[in-house]
Amino acid sequence: MEEGDDLETLGEQLYNVIHPKHADAAGKLTGMLLELPGSTLSQMLQDEAMLSGALEKALRALDAPQDPSGKSSYKEEEDSVSSDSLGDQLFALVDLYNTGCSRKITGMLLEQQKEVILNLLSDSTLLEEQVKLALKTLKEQNVEETDVSDSSDADDTERLGERLYSLVEKMDPGHANNITGMLLEMTPATLPQLLTDRNLLEVAVRKAQAALETLRPPFKNT
Structure with a gap:
């Protein structure tokens, strides 16, 4: 019962976020995303880049030709990855x-x-x-759990940083260092997705660029 209530709450929250941008398909998109695990949905509601990537996949699934049985769902789109x-x-x-x-x-x-x-x-x-x-x-x-996390996580973060930097540099070479540093502050689960999903990365870079813009001191002409 509680799980059903949680799913209904997540559905309402997702719909409220999706509707302003995709009013005509908000209901269908919400239903497709609700096929994912609740933990993933909760993370999406807190991570705009992750949600944008999931919505794009769902939209592609909606646009894809239906099979003979008449079914075309987000889960089928996921099956093809x-x-x-x-x-x-x-x-x-x-x-x-x-x-x-x-x-x-x-x-x-x-x-x-x-x-x-x-x-x-x-x-x-x-x-x-x-x-x-x-x-x-x-x-x-x-x-040993500590051996796995302490040694490999630091190495993994360094490798992720190098790969992220090479991608970010192509988008904004002048601010690649700052933007990469900001992206590395995201959750460890999100970072690998940035490397495999170009759309997610572009959204994250734009958010970092906007943050840098607000932090930049006003130019004074002396």
Whole structure:
């Protein structure tokens, strides 16, 4: 009952955000996004770039030709994404559990069949069970959580920063350092998505540019 209430609340919040920009399709778009896990929806409501990317995928699914059964849904659009994209989505959800072993657990889960992975993306209960099982397996293998997080996270952040900088430099070479630094302050789950989704990156860069503009002191002609 509580889960249903939460989903209804998320649906209302999503609709209110989507309607001003997509009034004609707000209902359909909201319904398509509600097929995603509740944790992902909550994150979207707090991350404009993530929501914009999801809406674009949903809009593409609406515009795509329907199959013979007459179905054309956001979930079908998600089914067609590459394995790399599935890995990014799965990591984003696994990382919410703060196990300290997000990358190792994601890698273990990605060894399963694609249909199983898609079920994990849409069923938060099933995902939680799989995460706990994978974490238990890692502990039995004597994998030190602190070793994984302390050493690899710093390296991962550095690598992400280098890759982000190379992309940002092409958009705004004069402010690439500042913008990259601002992007690296976003949640770890969002950063890999910026590297794989050009639209998300462009939205994030524009927001950083706007923030830099407000911080820039007024030019004085002396």
